[in-house]
Amino acid sequence: MNENNDRGFHPTLRIKGTKSRALIGKKIVVGVTGSVSAVRIVELCRELIRYGADVYVAMTDDAKNIIHPYTLHYASGHEVIERLVGRIEHIEFLGMDGEADLLLIAPATSNTINKIAGGISDTTITLFANTALGSNIPVAIVPAMHESMYRNPILLENIEKLKKLGITFIGPRIEEGKAKIAKNDEIVLHVEHILSKKVLKGKRVLITSGATVEPIDPIRIITNRASGKTGEELAKECFKEGAKVTVVHKGNIDIIGIDEIYVESAEEMYDAVINELNLKKYDIFISAAAISDYIVNKSNTKISSNKEVILRLKPAKKLIKDVKERFPELIVVGFKAETNLEVKELIDRAIAKKDETKMELIVANDVGRGGMGTPDNDVYIIKSRDDIKHVQGPKKIIAEKIVSKLSEILKDDRVF
Known part of the structure; x- marks a missing residue:
């Protein structure tokens, strides 16, 4: 040399x-x-x-x-x-x-x-x-x-x-x-x-990721623009820091060491999450998926393309709310996406949702300015009104900051 x-x-x-x-x-x-x-x-x-x-x-x-x-x-x-x-x-x-x-x-x-x-x-x-x-x-x-x-x-x-x-x-x-x-x-x-420092060593983490799809008929679906990149980066970051990680999504991370459960609809995601939490002892649940708010009353046969169609929607079950009620000891992280709001209003709405569902951490972002389906995002990681971290950049960096905040919560709860 x-x-x-x-x-x-x-x-x-x-x-x-x-x-x-x-x-x-x-x-x-x-x-x-x-x-x-x-x-x-x-x-x-x-x-x-x-x-x-x-x-x-x-x-x-x-x-x-x-x-x-x-x-x-x-x-x-x-x-x-x-x-x-x-x-x-x-x-x-x-x-x-x-x-x-x-x-x-x-x-x-x-x-x-x-x-x-x-x-x-x-x-x-x-x-x-x-x-x-x-x-x-x-x-x-x-x-x-x-x-x-x-x-x-x-x-x-x-x-x-x-x-x-x-x-x-x-x-x-x-x-x-x-x-x-x-x-x-x-x-x-x-x-x-x-x-790594293994800040999640010994912990089991369940993550939902990406978009869900709701069938209209056997051919057509309703979905959203979520790419699943944030959930994927969170899964990798949790694995990196020593956790056992399972991801529920319709995507494909395909990394040795990360378990995956394939689902498509909001109902399938709901059932898969509840089933996993009943079967195994998880410490952390991160709901990063853009889960459909509404389910379509689908047709069992293809709808004709030459006539007007009226879709009837019914509200989907609220996953985070039910998870927190059934598993109160679980540390829960959620996301709040809004469009074209002032920062104060975005944070106020996120805190209101956090308080309503009793989540430990919520991540707020204004998707009207980007973030959904893009490699970067601009988010506010909120633990409390006095503990808000603004992070802008690649979703890998955002995942690192979220996991860092999770490690603080675990220390506060004297888990370590």
């Missing part, structure tokens, strides 16, 4: 923290082994940097047959560790006083995993892993190989052995006869989880 070059500002580092500051101050060593999935690591490195991390890459000789070190130098902003020199990089980063916060081996071949389990240190990556294990520095492994190799009982036994030693395994995804490398957003989320 060229020490003088590392002191300079590499162009790649201009993207640092542009998506999130969740990994600011964290130093991550990415170990790349000889899987064809190594081509994915360019974007993974850059995504970790977008979340604020400082990324350093080490490679095996076999990995260099797949991707050139110059490419990963560009991706990380630092020269790649191809072999150990006088700086004894495995100690510098992963020794007892090592600088690194995490060793992330991605992709990891079966050969590398088996060697780490056997304590063998004959490559840069296996040496880094065994050093980290001896220093209690977290290690995460992202397997990638053919499915037949992944199903090898010796490998599976070694994976379980390494899990018992505290190593986190991310993926793989079994598709097309291969144990494929996990998606980048999945890997980043698990990195966040490993390095």
